[in-house]
Amino acid sequence: MQTRTAGISRVLGWLLVVVFLHAPGAVLAQEKASEDTPADVARVSVTAIVGGDIHTVSGGVIRGGTVLVSEGKILEVGQNVVVPEGARVLDAYGRVVTPGFVAISMTGVGARATQAGSPGEGGGGDGGAATAATNKVADILDPFDRNIKYSLSVGITTGCVQLSASNRRGRRGRDGAPAEFFLGVDQDPDGVEAPEEEEHRPGEEFLDDEDSTCGCCGLTVLPTEPIVPARPAPSTPRRHAVLKMSYGQLDSMLVKEHAFYDLAPGALASSESRYQWRADIKRVRKSMAMSQEQPGRERESGERSRSSDGSRRPGTGGGRGRSSGGGSDADLLRLIKKEVSLRTQANTVDEIRDMIDLATELDYDLVLESVIEGWIVASELGQSKVPVILTPRSRRQPRTGLEDRSGSSIESSGIFEKAGVSFALAALSSSVNLNGIAGRDLLSLPLEAAFAVRGGASEEAALSSLTMVPARMLHLEDRIGSIEVGKDADLLILTGPPLDYRTYVETAMVGGRVSYEREKDGIYPPRGGSSR
Amino acid sequence: MTRRSTLGIRNLTIAAFFGCLVAVQAAAAPPKDDRPPLAILVGKILTCAGEPVTNGTILIKAGKIEALGLRSEITIPPEYQVIDQSSRFAMPGLIEAHSHVGGSGDLNEMVYQTNPELRNWDQVIPHNERLKVALAGGVTTICFIPGSGTNMGGFGALMKTGPGAPEDVILRAPGVLKIAQAGNPERRGGETGSGRMGMNYVVRQQLAEGREYVEKWDAFEDGSGPEPDLDLRLENFKPLFRREIPVVVHTQQYQVIQSTIRMLHDEMKLKVVIDHGTFDSYKLTDELVRRNIPVMAGPRGFLRDRDTGLLMGIVSEYDRRGISILGVNTDAPVIPQEELFFQASMAVRYGWSEERAILGLTIQVAKALMIEDRVGSLEVGKDADILITTGSILDPRHYVTQVFVDGRSVYDVKKDRRRF
Numbered sequence: 001m002q003t004r005t006a007g008i009s010r011v012l013g014w015l016l017v018v019v020f021l022h023a024p025g026a027v028l029a030q031e032k033a034s035e036d037t038p039a040d041v042a043r044v045s046v047t048a049i050v051g052g053d054i055h056t057v058s059g060g061v062i063r064g065g066t067v068l069v070s071e072g073k074i075l076e077v078g079q080n081v082v083v084p085e086g087a088r089v090l091d092a093y094g095r096v097v098t099p100g101f102v103a104i105s106m107t108g109v110g111a112r113a114t115q116a117g118s119p120g121e122g123g124g125g126d127g128g129a130a131t132a133a134t135n136k137v138a139d140i141l142d143p144f145d146r147n148i149k150y151s152l153s154v155g156i157t158t159g160c161v162q163l164s165a166s167n168r169r170g171r172r173g174r175d176g177a178p179a180e181f182f183l184g185v186d187q188d189p190d191g192v193e194a195p196e197e198e199e200h201r202p203g204e205e206f207l208d209d210e211d212s213t214c215g216c217c218g219l220t221v222l223p224t225e226p227i228v229p230a231r232p233a234p235s236t237p238r239r240h241a242v243l244k245m246s247y248g249q250l251d252s253m254l255v256k257e258h259a260f261y262d263l264a265p266g267a268l269a270s271s272e273s274r275y276q277w278r279a280d281i282k283r284v285r286k287s288m289a290m291s292q293e294q295p296g297r298e299r300e301s302g303e304r305s306r307s308s309d310g311s312r313r314p315g316t317g318g319g320r321g322r323s324s325g326g327g328s329d330a331d332l333l334r335l336i337k338k339e340v341s342l343r344t345q346a347n348t349v350d351e352i353r354d355m356i357d358l359a360t361e362l363d364y365d366l367v368l369e370s371v372i373e374g375w376i377v378a379s380e381l382g383q384s385k386v387p388v389i390l391t392p393r394s395r396r397q398p399r400t401g402l403e404d405r406s407g408s409s410i411e412s413s414g415i416f417e418k419a420g421v422s423f424a425l426a427a428l429s430s431s432v433n434l435n436g437i438a439g440r441d442l443l444s445l446p447l448e449a450a451f452a453v454r455g456g457a458s459e460e461a462a463l464s465s466l467t468m469v470p471a472r473m474l475h476l477e478d479r480i481g482s483i484e485v486g487k488d489a490d491l492l493i494l495t496g497p498p499l500d501y502r503t504y505v506e507t508a509m510v511g512g513r514v515s516y517e518r519e520k521d522g523i524y525p526p527r528g529g530s531s532r
Numbered sequence: 533m534t535r536r537s538t539l540g541i542r543n544l545t546i547a548a549f550f551g552c553l554v555a556v557q558a559a560a561a562p563p564k565d566d567r568p569p570l571a572i573l574v575g576k577i578l579t580c581a582g583e584p585v586t587n588g589t590i591l592i593k594a595g596k597i598e599a600l601g602l603r604s605e606i607t608i609p610p611e612y613q614v615i616d617q618s619s620r621f622a623m624p625g626l627i628e629a630h631s632h633v634g635g636s637g638d639l640n641e642m643v644y645q646t647n648p649e650l651r652n653w654d655q656v657i658p659h660n661e662r663l664k665v666a667l668a669g670g671v672t673t674i675c676f677i678p679g680s681g682t683n684m685g686g687f688g689a690l691m692k693t694g695p696g697a698p699e700d701v702i703l704r705a706p707g708v709l710k711i712a713q714a715g716n717p718e719r720r721g722g723e724t725g726s727g728r729m730g731m732n733y734v735v736r737q738q739l740a741e742g743r744e745y746v747e748k749w750d751a752f753e754d755g756s757g758p759e760p761d762l763d764l765r766l767e768n769f770k771p772l773f774r775r776e777i778p779v780v781v782h783t784q785q786y787q788v789i790q791s792t793i794r795m796l797h798d799e800m801k802l803k804v805v806i807d808h809g810t811f812d813s814y815k816l817t818d819e820l821v822r823r824n825i826p827v828m829a830g831p832r833g834f835l836r837d838r839d840t841g842l843l844m845g846i847v848s849e850y851d852r853r854g855i856s857i858l859g860v861n862t863d864a865p866v867i868p869q870e871e872l873f874f875q876a877s878m879a880v881r882y883g884w885s886e887e888r889a890i891l892g893l894t895i896q897v898a899k900a901l902m903i904e905d906r907v908g909s910l911e912v913g914k915d916a917d918i919l920i921t922t923g924s925i926l927d928p929r930h931y932v933t934q935v936f937v938d939g940r941s942v943y944d945v946k947k948d949r950r951r952f
Binding site for chain 1: 661662665810811831832833834835836840841842843844845846865866867868871874875877878879880881882883926927928929930931949950951952
């Protein structure tokens with residue numbers, strides 16, 4: 001007994017010596033000090049994620065590396081990075097570090113119904129331009145939305161959140177619906193898909209009697225029948241904002257107030273609407289040339305100027321002119337200046353070619369969504385450098401007589417990669433759904449990347465489709481999408497390879513701040529002992 | 533084999549009586565077998581009957597597994613066609629416990645609340661578009677059942693997903709009885725049975741009538757009673773009450789499963805399969821374990837616990853509490869039939885073990901449906917329903933490259949466009 005105590009104290013003594021001799025490496029002791037001493041708080045705090053295999057996305061994998069984070073940005077990345085004194089250390093030994101995932105299709109997260117600005121009050125009631133002009137995304141942000149935590153729990157740190165009504169799935173939006181529907185601000189018009197119910201109430205899950213539901217259990221059945229060209233639809237742009245999943249931190253949530261110029265499927269399907277579209281773009285381009293603002297800014301990322309938060313541009317509130325299509329001239333201006341891309345669904349080969357041709361002719365950036373038959377024209381997509389938003393598990397049967405040349409292909413992801421088409425991923429549903437069906441809603445986004453690998457894409461391309469590609473689509477590649485010095489410190493510590501279906505997010509950091517920890521956040525049961 | 537032939541004779545009787553087009557389980561002399569004997573060389577064989585076999589060989593003859601073992605221990609006769617899959621995995625074809633995509637989509641007759649007279653094997657469309665994709669997802673056998681629009685939707689069939697005439701693909705008909713408790717039938721309005729008290733009565737009343745009918749026939753066949761009149765409406769109850777086929781029950785939630793156990797197992801003495809068993813039902817596992825009732829959970833895979841807010845994996849919770857025959861289902865087309873494996877993948881993500889998940893896609897389902905003598909594992913004498921995959925079926929990154937059903941290659945990515 002005596003000797004053991006003596007032994008322990010001797011070891012402790014040696015440890016103290018070691019600590020003092022190798023101060024920078026004495027991580028644990030220093031961390032404790034930095035938490036305890038008020039003087040350290042004032043200093044610039046540094047967080048170090050140590051020991052993990054770092055999938056940088058832009059620069060390969062760094063085995064057993066360190067990422068230093070300071071003031072919300074990535075300070076240093078590498079194998080031989082010295083952890084400075086006083087740094088807070090997050091242990092990632094034996095685990096994997098990746099950039100936070102970017103969800104390009106997201107609804108019902110972070111921007112929820114609030115008391116602020118109900119329709120009919122505050123001048124938002126006359127629809128269209130006035131709504132766009134007076135309603136700020138900032139007014140409807142909810143940094144304590146539980147769906148933010150759920151999103152973080154699968155690694156989503158940035159989302160392109162759709163604020164306008166969706167008619168992508170579910171019921172079709174009617175003509176004459178308000179020009180712009182704003183979740184939480186406008187009243188839910190008829191024919192607008194309601195946000196999915198989060199609460200489960202026993203018994204009520206069976207009440208749905210829609211045609212698209214199962215005859216056995218009443219759950220939604222996704223369509224698999226052959227695709228048809230989209231019917232002409234109003235060309236009112238739908239609104240998206242880019243939000244950081246900075247749980248509890250309102251100030252850092254809004255990244256970009258306008259993410260895309262998003263048109264409903266079929267908005268440019270009729271010759272009339274295309275005529276109007278050309279006329280609108282030409283008119284706005286002309287007025288832009290006449291105005292004092294510098295036209296034709298180059299697209300290269302380095303030369304593009306952006307306000308620090310990328311939002312609240314003066315143009316937002318303008319809404320001066322109004323194109324007949326429904327979008328304001330300010331919206332079109334953003335498109336023409338290539339600050340945002342045109343985003344629209346194109347499924348058939350003809351639709352895809354039409355959209356590429358129009359974008360080339362009128363010179364704007366294009367992002368195509370859904371692209372069921374994109375694999376057939378992959379080389380054309382690749383040549384025109386049009387990125388696509390893909391859901392690898394979407395399945396539509398081929399048309400009769402065109403069995404090998406129509407419908408969806410599970411191999412789309414591989415075909416796209418070979419043809420040089422960059423693709424981002426969307427889950428089967430863009431919202432968080434807790435009705436109990438696992439692996440089909442927004443929370444399955446990383447699993448969709450595994451399906452991309454199933455379709456022949458490389459693991460690198462699949463990881464990129466969750467990170468760098470959507471970042472580029474949002475014109476935010478200088479801030480998010482990879483682990484590089486100077487970029488936002490949106491980082492994940494994963495329990496295993498990023499595309500393994502068994503991998504869990506252990507820690508999610510948003511803007512340098514730990515925003516999710518599996519062990520503490522109470523979303524999933526603790527690991528171990530769960531199964532026999 | 534005896535069960536199969538007696539069923540066949542019974543069905544022939546019915547067919548003869550009523551001139552039905554489909555003579556299920558034809559007992560006539562089988563057509564000449566055109567299948568060549570096969571020898572498949574495999575990197576890793578997951579037999580679902582014991583330990584995996586590394587570097588193994590499977591011999592197939594006349595649609596059955598003739599031999600299986602280490603490559604070094606199996607001699608391939610010269611007439612066998614050799615298929616080299618030595619860089620791949622092999623496993624038994626997956627079995628679906630709850631599917632509606634085996635034929636025409638009219639699942640419900642919504643006039644009466646109980647419909648024991650209905651059978652869906654005349655509706656079977658072998659190898660239809662959905663089943664072609666299902667095969668590519670590794671599903672080779674499905675339990676094709678009527679919907680749950682009424683309390684007793686009718687009798688379903690167990691069928692293979694490969695091509696062939698209906699009599700070739702149907703594994704057993706009547707395969708199961710379908711009963712739906714709570715939920716869907718409650719969508720009806722007005723009549724008895726649209727509430728839970730009413731539906732419990734109509735189900736028990738109908739089963740009691742069926743039991744009495746079968747008892748009369750049993751007495752007649754024993755020689756202890758007069759010959760009863762044939763009643764087509766009740767005829768399919770015979771294998772059910774003789775416990776040759778199970779009843780698969782659309783049942784979920786604690787309270788509803790309590791009534792399933794009480795009525796169908798304890799009172800009616802039926803072979804019961806819980807086919808959904810979602811929401812908080814897993815908290816009733818003790819009662820199910822005591823009666824050895826199988827659970828084929830899904831398509832809902834998790835529950836947000838009311839008290840803790842945690843997302844609990846339903847399958848892993850059943851597993852942890854000791855259900856021995858445990859599997860997953862898709863309720864296709866709710867979850868596409870080809871994503872049966874993914875139901876198990878998600879269950880693993882929520883805490884189930886991978887080993888049990890593989891069994892829960894194959895042999896456990898076969899046991900629940902009482903077809904473990906035919907399918908569900910790779911063992912000598914069983915149907916040669918074999919998947920060749922690039923890796924674990926549970927990992928979405930891996931996929932099925934070839935499928936054999938009854939010893940015939942029915943899907944091969946070398947020849948066919950990849951379907952999933």
